[in-house]
Structures are given as C-alpha cells and as structure tokens.
Amino acid sequence: METVSTNRAFGGVQGVYRHASAVTGTDMTFSVYVPPHEAGATLPVVWYLSGLTCTHANVTDKGEYRRLCAELGLIFVAPDTSPRGEGVPDDPDGAYDFGLGAGFYVDATQQPFAQHYRMWSYVTQELPALVAAHFPADPDRQSIMGHSMGGHGALTIGLTFPDRYKAVSAFAPIVAPSQVPWGHKALGGYLGDDRAAWRKHDAVALIEDGARLPALLVDQGAADAFLEPQLRPGLLRAACDGAGIPLTLTLRDGYDHSYYFIATFMGDHLRWHAARLTQQGAA
Numbered sequence: 001m002e003t004v005s006t007n008r009a010f011g012g013v014q015g016v017y018r019h020a021s022a023v024t025g026t027d028m029t030f031s032v033y034v035p036p037h038e039a040g041a042t043l044p045v046v047w048y049l050s051g052l053t054c055t056h057a058n059v060t061d062k063g064e065y066r067r068l069c070a071e072l073g074l075i076f077v078a079p080d081t082s083p084r085g086e087g088v089p090d091d092p093d094g095a096y097d098f099g100l101g102a103g104f105y106v107d108a109t110q111q112p113f114a115q116h117y118r119m120w121s122y123v124t125q126e127l128p129a130l131v132a133a134h135f136p137a138d139p140d141r142q143s144i145m146g147h148s149m150g151g152h153g154a155l156t157i158g159l160t161f162p163d164r165y166k167a168v169s170a171f172a173p174i175v176a177p178s179q180v181p182w183g184h185k186a187l188g189g190y191l192g193d194d195r196a197a198w199r200k201h202d203a204v205a206l207i208e209d210g211a212r213l214p215a216l217l218v219d220q221g222a223a224d225a226f227l228e229p230q231l232r233p234g235l236l237r238a239a240c241d242g243a244g245i246p247l248t249l250t251l252r253d254g255y256d257h258s259y260y261f262i263a264t265f266m267g268d269h270l271r272w273h274a275a276r277l278t279q280q281g282a283a
C-alpha cells in the first residue's frame, strides 16, 4: 500500500492511499480518516460509498465528517466508485451513469466488464482486509453508509451482511435499481438480462426476498432532481413497512442531491452509527 498524502485534521490523520487491487486488476485509491486515539486502541469503522461520477475525493473534500469522527472516535473509509486505468472499459458513449465512476457495487458478469468491474468483492472483502491490516480498525465494529449509487451499495451490502455492519444508513439512495432508468442500465450492462440476478443488488427486492435489518436511517432532499425518476424512497418505505423494518426516512425541505445536503446531515448519521457501534443504545 502506497501513501499518497496525509494531513493532520481535528487531532487525527486524513490519509489518501493507493494499492494494486487483485480483485479489480487495477490500482485503486481510497481515503481513510483516523481520529485521535490512545496507542494500541482499535476503533470502529464507518464505510462511506459514493455516488455516480465520484472518486474517494468528493466526500473527503466536501463531506465534513472529520470533526464528528474525531469526537466520536470513528475511522471513516471512502473507496473509489469503479476501477480505473488503462484497459478498463467505459460506457460506450462516455455517459456518466455507467462504466468509470459508476461501478454500482456489483461484480459484473458481462463482457467486457467482468474482468475489472468487481466492486462488490472489492468493497466487502479486499479493502476491509487491507484496512484491517494497516489501520487501528476493529473488524467487529463496522457500519456502512452511502450516497445515491453509494446509498444503493450501502443498503444492499448492509442487507446482505447484517451481522457484519452494525448500522446502515443512506443519503438519497437508489432504493430499487430494478425499477428505475439508472438501475436498468447498470444492472443490465453489468449483470445481463436475467432479472433474477438483479434482485441481490436491489434493496427493495432483497427485503421482499426476506433480508432484514434492525433499523435503517435515510435522509432525502425534497428538492433533489433525481427524487422521482431514480431514487423513489417511497418504494423503500413500503418494503420496510411490509417487512417490519424500522425505517427513519426524512424528506428534507429545499435540499438537493449535492454535498451541501450530505454535509448538513452527516453529523446526524455519524451519531446514529456511533450509538450502534458503541452499543450504547439507539440514538
């Protein structure tokens, strides 16, 4: 693992790192914030999955998570959203919603994407092992959050591994990719036409098929231009109600899809995660 940069922040260290990923077959860059802590301590880890067009840098620059992570003692990890580099295929038309910057947190089965687009395995296996080896991370105290496409990733990964991630939350997530244009394009392109294969990568379908979580926190901007065509939180509300999953879903008046929205509610989410990671009861 190569250190790209480190900067002291709020008494801890914000780092950016690069490594050769065996899973994606490319170099991958990610950021990790380690809060101030006592020597020898291990700390809970919050995973943050980003949305379309993002790298690790968007939330690192604009997410405003460091002050709270320092106060709460949380490590914050932000992976990239796709493989990149020579030989990595992109959207044939260069569109922003598929290919580079748009890995959708699946292991692609379709050509020419199957070789490198393996973000599910990267985020759930390879990167956690790397982080555990190089940072003071406690693997028994992990949680996951994300934005938009990354909200989709957080929900589907959290629903698949409910014992591993002690808290799951999302900002403006794509809750039912099988039912919206972004998801049709991505799941069709990476996984093919067999819709049965899509259900493992669709939060609403996972819940319909029996996946359960003890609680879920979602914030959504009411002025988000993607709200109805792509995000559709009402579908998550219906699925959670049907399954008895306690969902705290709040529509935030006037907020759009941007990092101004995310940064505004980041502190609420981190506190909610910390309460579950430290076993002090629900916030």
Ligand SMILES: N[C@@H](CCC(=O)N[C@@H](CS)C(=O)NCC(=O)O)C(=O)O
Residues within 6 Å of the ligand: 050, 051, 052, 053, 054, 058, 096, 147, 148, 149, 257, 258, 259
């Ligand atoms: N308007 C964007 C659509 C993509 C978008 O809004 N991406 C969100 C995640 S779905 C984002 O976080 N963008 C990067 C940023 O705001 O820093 C574009 O056309 O590039």
